[in-house]
Amino acid sequence: MALALTRRQQEIYDYLKEHLWEFPHPPTLDELCTALGLSSKGSLHKQIQALIEAGLVAPMNNRRRGIRLAEEDAELPDENALPMMGYIAAGRPIEAIDHQETVQVPDFLRTSKSCYVLQVRGGSMIEEGIMDGDHIVIEQRDSARNGEIVVALVDGSEATLKRIEQKQGAVILHPANSTMEAMTYSPDQVQIQGILVGQMRRYH
Amino acid sequence: MALALTRRQQEIYDYLKEHLWEFPHPPTLDELCTALGLSSKGSLHKQIQALIEAGLVAPMNNRRRGIRLAEEDAELPDENALPMMGYIAAGRPIEAIDHQETVQVPDFLRTSKSCYVLQVRGGSMIEEGIMDGDHIVIEQRDSARNGEIVVALVDGSEATLKRIEQKQGAVILHPANSTMEAMTYSPDQVQIQGILVGQMRRYH
DNA sequence: TACAATAGAACAGTGATAGAACTTAAGGAT
DNA sequence: ATCCTTAAGTTCTATCACTGTTCTATTGTA
CATH class of the missing domain: 1.10.10.10 (Winged helix-like DNA-binding domain superfamily/Winged helix DNA-binding domain)
Incomplete structure (x- = not known):
């Protein structure tokens, strides 16, 4: 070769x-x-x-x-890198970044499905151990099982990272921060964009 | 040769x-x-x-x-992997694992110095966002600056992961869990083994 | 004296080129 | 449709300049 x-x-x-x-x-x-x-x-x-x-x-x-x-897809400067899509802050749309960026993600923090990375803004998940500035790994998916932490778009405009509970005719989103309250929506108000599969934080 | x-x-x-x-x-x-x-x-x-x-x-x-x-890049298997040394639980020595193991760590979660990985047992750092089961990346070092989170060995037997404060003649270790109290030691009781530089968690 | 380092010449193999001959693909003409 | 023409890709050989290899002689140094 x-x-x-x-x-x-x-x-x-x-x-x-x-x-x-x-x-x-x-x-x-x-x-x-x-x-x-x-x-x-x-x-x-x-x-x-x-x-x-x-x-x-x-x-x-x-x-x-x-x-x-030849198509130079053979370039592998970062074998296990995922795209960094932008920032997520509770109550606002996901803030996409314009310039394409990638983040290294170890295999065990992702799934075999299509994944991407967001950076967390704010402390809405602080009691789940997800803090301001953390990088989170999201598996792209449009449905979830109860108890999973999802990236959800509410009313088409507000993105949140919350634990989901789906009942008959209602979707409840539980924040992990006790100063905030769970919210109940009708299923057509909530659009699931992915589920949380990994998290990373740097201290230096 | x-x-x-x-x-x-x-x-x-x-x-x-x-x-x-x-x-x-x-x-x-x-x-x-x-x-x-x-x-x-x-x-x-x-x-x-x-x-x-x-x-x-x-x-x-x-x-x-x-x-x-001559190329001497014989390190193809797992380019950026660090050794997984064992488990750390507050109040007990670090539990080393016998069989050698490695964990993939992205570059931005480590430093250029010598680093290794521990897995957390228990919730002594839960309010810092470090939870049971998390993987933490430690930079090998025997001294720390105030405010850094250190892996410390107390009295030669108890390992803890705590925020350090060093004063004249005293070392204070602050847990981040409010149900536990800060402890004060004399400097020769506390041996710093490394400082926290990164953290990873999987949700699946 | 023995060995390392150098210069220089002679030799051998590679890489690049030109040119011709051959094969294949495309498009009309019958 | 079949055949033919033409343009373009492919293969082959010969040639030549450049470059690695080998060898011997000379010089300097421990």
Whole structure:
């Protein structure tokens, strides 16, 4: 696999990364040759083939104008990182962050399902041991079992992190902070966005 | 194997460690010669060969521009894992586990110093948001600043996780659970084993 | 004296290129 | 539909400059 590139291969790859988008169609080997100052497409083909074997260029099996860069999903700068979606504070919508960010999450703090990370604002869950500033790991889901702690959207605008209790025709959200009271809603007022599966806090 | 390096070999190895990354491509022997002030690539080759036999440089079998430092990244399994040392419960010694175990810890929950992981038993820190079963990350240290949460060994036998306050001739350990009281000790009764830098909890 | 370090020449293998021949794919023309 | 033409991708060999390798001789040093 990850063979070391020769100097020329690196040059050609750099050129492709920088100029490939400029071609209206993916270029032919001949066009690339003139662009690179070569006069033999056979030579260029050999170099391209090396890049394909290195996984940097998508293989083009006899297809015309088939030179494309390989999708670089192979980049794994952080193996187990989850997206940091924003901040959650009781009574307000989730405050999304614009710039994409990720947070490292150990395997045992997440599930095999799709998960994401929020940061807690305020102390509405302080008696559950979830404090201002904590990072919480949420499994994306639209339903919950009684007793689970859920990220719920109430009336389409207020996000909360609370323990859920679902009865016939009613949904009760229990805060863990004794200075706040449980609230009862009708099921169509409450939209579950995920359930709490992990929590992290730093002290330094 | 570990042959003793001559002075010149050590010099060359040090130079490679420091400057090899500066070359856009691995350098040729001639380039290295001018960089090192030599005029014969044959001489340099002999030195490099010695470094290869010492296992410090990756062998380059006739390959061009093949000079690379030997990779010694044998730590693939669990890049960021810390040792799980055992269980801590207020009032008892730390209960070590016999079989070696590790826990994944994200970078931002640890420090650059030596760290390890304990699991909490009991609720002595419940008002600090540290609950029964939580994993805590400890930085190994034998002193602390006031206000930090420390793993302390009292009278050589009782381990606790408490907020520390150090005065003239006295050490006060504050539990965060209001049903328990702060205790005052003399400094030689209290041995600091580390300070709390991170905490993790799973809900599933 | 023995060993390390260097210079320099001669040798050998690699990497890059050109060029030609071959194969495949696409699109008309019959 | 079948065949043909053409453009483009593929394979092959030969060549050449560059670079790693080997060897010997020389110098300096403990």
